[in-house]
Amino acid sequence: MNFVVVVFPGSNCDDDMVYVLREVLGQNVTKIFHKETQLPQNTDCVIVPGGFSYGDYLRSGAIARFSPVMPAIEAHAKRGGYVWGICNGFQILTEAGLLEGALLKNNSQKYICKNVFLTPQSTQAPLTKSLQKNTYKIPIAHGDGRYYADNDTLKRMEDNAQILFKYCDELGNITPEHNPNGSLLNIAGVCSANHRVFGMMPHPERASDNLGANTDGKDLFLSLLQNFS
């Protein structure tokens, strides 16, 4: 697949994403700066990486959505292209309206960085379709990760298999104690109605390299590659 990783001022997981895609998975990757107004031809998947775009001043992702590159990403999504936002990227995609819901301050009021367990929910999204295990150990690192949407939206998303991941314990039990940030329904990631725009708070790119002794995150990339169409 041809991946594009977008760099906003303040992005800091862009190189991590490039490393995993290029060095671990052997994919084609192009980094583009947010001042570009066009995506490279043949772009299959746009990655909006984590970090603190525009310092997260005002509100996470609120300024980045006005970056010059955003109309091109929106057009790509409208054409049915893949877009994947991680952490700050997820926040940007909700601010831009490419994904439903919003990400609020963690209920602990603190930034949290640690390994958590996720259980895949959607059998329809390419990102989760081929995930075989019940739980995946993938780290989070955010201050604003509490997923919120109104009840009707949540119900519609659940019915349409748009919930990608929920926070759980090591065995897959979805409990309040294992919800690290107060997200509604323990939601850790969601996708668009056509199952091609993904957003998640946990960082699969941080759990993809053998050297780090945890490759649970790599399975997400492999699922996407396998189900790419």
Next chain:
Amino acid sequence: MTTIETAQKLGLLPEEFQKIEEILGRNPNFTELSAYSVMWSEHCSYKNSILHLKTLPKNAMPSPFSKDKKVGVLAEAGQENAGLVAISEDLACAFKIESHNHPSALEPYQGAATGVGGINRDIFTMGARPIAQMNTLRFGDLTQDRTKYLLKGVVKGIGDYGNAFGVPTVAGEVYFDDCYNVNPLVNAFSAGIVEIGKTASAIAFGVGNPVFIVGSATGKDGIQGASFASKDITKDSLNDLPAVQVGDPFQEKLLLEASLEIIEKDLIIGMQDMGAAGIICSTAEMSAKGEAGMIINLDKVPLRQKNMQAWEMLLSESQERMLVVAKQGREKEILDIFEKWDLHCVQIGEVTDTKRLLFYHKGELVADLPAESLVLGGGAPIYKREQKEPDYFQKLKNFDINAIPQPQENDFPKIAKFLFSNLNICSRKWIYEQYDSMVGTANLGINRPADAGVVLVKSPKGKATEKALVMAVDCNGKYVQANPEIGAMIAVCESARNVVCAGGEPLAITNNLNFGNPYNPEVYWQFANAVKGIKNACEALGTPVTGGNVSFYNQYTNEKGEKLPVFPTPTIGMLGLLEDLSFQTTLSFQQADDLIYLLGKNQNDISSSEYLYNYIGEKQSPVPYFDLKNEIAVQKIVFDLIRKKMIQSAHDLSDGGLFVALAESSFQYNLGFEVQKPANLKDIRKDAFYFGEAQSRIIVSVKPENKVHFEEFLKENNFEDFLQIGHVTTENFKCDNAIWINDQDAKKLFEETLENYL
């Protein structure tokens, strides 16, 4: 016209004022006097410490670990903004530690945040991309509201700045003691990677080369911060609040990217970050180093406030700024790069060959100073201070372990519970989970915890190498208080021991010398002896000192007028190298039935242990047993065992002694242990065996099938101080057939104690 009184108000001594008049051959104006006041402050000039610092080993020395191998020191202490050592034929590591104690005492959030910002600028101003951070913190009594406020503010400040800047925090240490109640310590360490030959230097030369100020606009924040850092904290210190700077990690991230781009494209002569003493310090140091001068037009400096005076502009410590000396003809390319990152980049002057700094403001020459006269190694004063051995030092020697009753069998559960819920022993999870420890996808310790941080080295082109940096920060201030020379040696050796246990080879250190007022002869005695200890330990370990920071005036005057210095706290940041990733070693036991060995000499010693100091409550005892030869021997054998792949885990004994170390090794996989105090240690008390902190001891676990091979290897290497004390089990912490505490209760106490205080 300025007077001695003005000079004294600015923190200068009368004799220093006279010296300034001699240098200039006239009376300095207020702007000039202000410039000297910050440049000759302790913080910038090291005037009270440099004589001792110069005794520290700067260059490569023989290493006890690898024969015929010497550390390639590419930038020695004091040469650049940070030390630089080679880690391979084509890569080098820039690293340094720096304090932000006084700002953090007043405004913990901004104080700590700007400390993180400042140390990272020191790294990337050399062209190195920061890849790992550590920090060391000291706070007072955590039951006090103010201490909670300081801790929460400092942790949030470090987190918010480092997380947004995007460099992982991979290790650190925190201690609590009442001596830090008013004056906490906040030391921040950063390390970065650069290709050899592609570094930038903090130098100015070449007549006509343009001088740029880049990054944030200049405001009135942090004016005379360097002077503020060079006096005691008192109740009037709040009046100095404007001396605390305000940080913006977003600007710093942009500045990082833009700075590395102009270095990579070879557009500059030199670059220096503006930390302490802002424009005056960077212009003076760069010019002095290149034996050049500068003409600077202050009207060109982008300001964030109106009506700033010339002296305010020279002294402002507004953050996220750099001074760049460009190559003539490359101005447009530099401007374009800063334009891309939406940062200020303004030419404010040019390089001359007069060796003088000329500052113009509103058309007038407001300062005319010889650059050399302002800086360390140039005109800045150097003092030898008086030393006096404090009375307490001899009294500690009267301590007799026999005066401390041995615990009864039913005391051990109480002690065990106490230790896991002791603030100096319990997990720092509440703190480190607020730091991004994983950005960069290079922290190899997340799923394999070790005594030191282990960070994969990626080439600047983004490819993984076979190597990792291994790093630790250490200093037990209690030990240094008890004996400054030995305590400082222990700090160096513990940091090396941690690096070795994680699989690394110690390369070089950076130090952060936190002490009280240097004009107090007893404090100065502590300082001089601690430096001596660092020197001895570094020479034995073959680890040169490549830089660091001195922070004096860490003390407080109480209502009775007594001056109370903090424990002398010479924090050591050790950089090590794992030359082959397969040598990475965890502190965690791997599976039940593995044999547990204790390496190193055991002693009938409980001195200065957490057990004695905080459980028994005896505050007056000497430093724990320490012998430098034994230390090197135990480190060397563990270093070799790891390279022979004969051990499953390695963990050094520190706070809380053997019992705590065994528990820490058990926690990750919910394992247990069964150990016995060996019969041949009958002269060693049970409390000393399990809770004593005699130094230079390491526990390792060994697969049962490797037992013979392992023991033979030790004997072949003439290492006789080893004892098989037991084995790993699936559950329970069993010592001499007793279970003092349920393993799950221990883990819960260990993990939740800090949070429960807050």
